[in-house]
Amino acid sequence: MRKALLCAVLALSLAGCAQFGRPPPQPGDSREAVLTRLGQPTNAYADGADTLLEYAYGPMGQYTWMARLGPDGRLRSYEQVLTSAKFAAVKLGKDNKETILRTFGRPTQVTHYASVDGDVWLYRYKEQDVWNSMMSVEFNRQGVVQAMVNGPDEEREARRR
16 A cells, blocks of 8 residues: 555656656746746736736646746746645635635636625645645625635545445
8 A cells, every 4th residue: 555655646746747847947037938947827917017927737737836927027936826825815805806816826617606695716726735625715796705615626536335
């Protein structure tokens, strides 16, 4: 069992390296250097004078990286944003669809629940880098975050009989 787990972890690590084929961009790199290393982003967002380049790997993906470029076109930061710590920083009643989009990028899915009087954006992620999870970001009709609800990603869970 331990050997199988070790092989699975090694395979995932190698897949992550192969995904980019080279080291991640470094702060200070130019926009051109970022695009050369990562390719075209899945989206770009303005955040004040900065530009955020989204690299989302979905819809089944659990990772989205954001490259923050300053007004000078240089990389300020590059981070995986679908994390428990980032989700915990969302401010209920204050954050809205725009801030959520700039923080986490595009959702895996947009849906509606009878119990929620607005949209629900779903994000797949690895909770604590271990568990296959789904974060539901619930908005009211004005697009303001009302609740954050996480749970297991049922599409990745083994079906019980």
